[in-house]
Amino acid sequence: MAKFCTKCGKPLKDGVPCTCSNKKKEIEEVKDTNLSTSLVDILKNILLKPADIMKQYSKKEYFLLAMILSLINVVLFGFFYYFLSCNVAYQQNTIASRFSYYNFFSTFFVGAFLMAACVTLFMLAIKLFVGIAFKNKSSWKEYFAIHGVCSVIPSATMIVGIILSFLSYKLAMIIFLLGILLYFVITVYAYVRECKVNENRLPYALPLAIVSTFIVMIIVCFIVVMIFLANYIGNSWY
């Protein structure tokens, strides 16, 4: 029978397990509560105290939180894309019933995929232009943590956009664009303040990152449309 704990090396009493496993459970529980309280804190204060929230949560320790927020953003864009597509077609009188033409799963998947691709490409472009080309020392996780916290604003505007798309798809698109713009305003601020990006280099790095993402996304969209067209033509042929 073992006399010492295999995890922490403390001497064991007969038949009594070491308390280190309990401590581990406690730490995990604390982490969980931190995650949920952090999430609530961000949602509450991102519009009231954006700078303070950025300062607190744009650290690599909050990478997991950023992943969750980013995932929420991707899922919301899938919904936004589906409802916008339906409402554009319906409001332009090209379809008789609002939800009859577009398949929910395929439209949702295309929207979510496009957003995920866009975020991945933007992160790559930021690392390339801000990190490598202009020699900023921040890590991937820090850039992603900033993205995660900033993505709360477009997520909120997408929810508003989904509701407004039933009234006017143009209004929904403007609200969505506004969310994206606010995302970039706070991102610029966070890069300067938290990542210590050189302000003399940022006017070059950020436009290059955005435009390169934009160009690659157009190519990705083109390929996605071509695949859909090929499938459609193939199905109708047979």
Add this chain to the structure above:
Amino acid sequence: MAKFCTKCGKPLKDGICTSCEQQEVHSQATVSSNILNDGMEVIKGMMKKPKDTLEKYSDDEHWLLGLISIGIGILSFILCAYFLFRNVVVKSGVNFSLFASSSVSDSIGIVKFLLVKLLVSIILIMGLIIGIIYLFNNIIFKKNTSIKAIISMVGISSLFFSAGLLIAFLMSFISPLLACIIFILFAICFFVHLGIGIRTLSKMNDNQLIYTSASTLAIPFIAFIYIVYSFLILQVIMFSYSSVSSFTNIMGI
């Protein structure tokens, strides 16, 4: 009739003081040469160290330079937008003179209509940017930033964008698509410069800075999108829909 100059007391020749007149001409030449020198320095500085340049020149003294820069920006924008539009129409294989001869109403030609609308819109957008910065700085957050400093900051921020517009204007003759990409690239540059400019100009705290930057960029951006949508894109699409079958042909891909 006065025989002596009221400013320097010297005798007048035919009612004119030659000494004062020479001084006035000299001082006007000095001001204009200063503005020219400052302008050249600002252009160089905005390319190498935009933040330092914005810090150095965003003050009350350089408001005239800022105003001239805004004027150059407005003219460059109209030049770029008009020729981009014209070259898209020409690249699509349509005779532009035929298009230009068509009219919106009995008295107003379509080109004149577009140019006037564009001019009014861009002046309004520039005014909106200056107005929002002034509103947030002086009225909402009460930080006493002079309107002259705001004008110089906005003007200097727009200089790099003006250079980009001129490149886009030249590029529109070769490829309208490339010209559009250059336009977007420099427009984002302008927004980033404005954001940095607001930071250097204001004495606001970080949260207030974010509110000011967001409003300064978001409201004119929406106005710009609306203008592009209603005045240009819509007309290009309507016109090209009737005369050109392929979108790739229009963009010169």
